[in-house]
Amino acid sequence: MKKKAVPSMVKDQQLVKKRREQMVKGAVRLFIEKGFHRTTTREIAKESGFSIGTLYEYIGSKEDVLYLVCDAIYEEVRGQLDQQIDTKAVGINRLKSAIATYFRVIDHLQDEVLVMYQEAKSLPEEALMYVLEKEVEMTEMFETIIREYVEEYEIDVSDDKIKLMSHNILVQGHMWTFRRWAIRKLYTLEEYTKLQSEHLLAPILSVSKK
Known part of the structure; x- marks a missing residue:
């Protein structure tokens, strides 16, 4: 779009x-x-x-400003991910690196991400559809990394599970922002990332890793 x-x-x-x-x-x-x-x-x-x-x-219009805000946030998140993800990592470490990088980026842009999700509903339909499409692209990025790992190690995981894992990664990254008032009393970002990675990757962590 x-x-x-x-x-x-x-x-x-x-x-x-x-x-x-x-x-x-x-x-x-x-x-x-x-x-x-x-x-x-x-x-x-x-x-x-x-x-x-x-x-x-x-x-x-003021709605144009909101659209520019949402678009800029997605571009910043995607740009930082592209720069920071460890492309030299292999196996399960590449997946864990991608999750850790995403969580760090969300932490860095927490106020912007919160604003985007609270206010995006006020966008006109055309602009909202574009913003939602950017969300889909983010999900597909993780889906690609998971699928590459699954295919390389010949892991028997359904396509539905791969898609759900990808969505869950995005959601748990958002939770660090949305529920920060509670989560940050319990965990540091590093602790949260480690626990969430174990949970999110559970469907494939039991398989032999490299």
């Missing part, structure tokens, strides 16, 4: 990129504090460092 076209009166794409990055940072701070619906575009403009008139040169 193609990105939603966000209207801009400015033709300089480098400037558009810069200003929208400022908007995203400003909007995230406000959405965390007040929520999407209670935040005004005037407040977003002020928090971003420019006037309301300038804001509307780069977007068409």
Whole structure:
């Protein structure tokens, strides 16, 4: 699915990129504090460092800002994963490395991730479908890593289980953010990652590893 076209009166794409990055940072701070619906575009403009008139040169509506926030968060998560996953790791260690990397990225972007999941429902249908498609892509990334391991070691695991494992990895990463008020009283990130990895990979951990 193609990105939603966000209207801009400015033709300089480098400037558009810069200003929208400022908007995203400003909007995230406000959405965390007040929520999407209670935040005004005037407040977003002020928090971003420019006037309301300038804001509307780069977007068409407040919903456009929310879409840019959601898109930027997914791009940041995916970019950091691509950079940090240990491609030299093999066997079960590659899977554990991917999970640990994902959890670290979510920890680093916890406020942004929380805002995205709380407020994405306010997006127009076209933009929401795009954001949900990005979620599917994230799930498929883990699905690919699991499937490669399963095929390499000839493990008898159904396709349904592989898909469910992939979804569960994403959900447990999110839980570190959504239930941080309780989880972080019990575990460090490293402890949480170790326990969740054992749980998430249980369907294949009993098989001979390399």
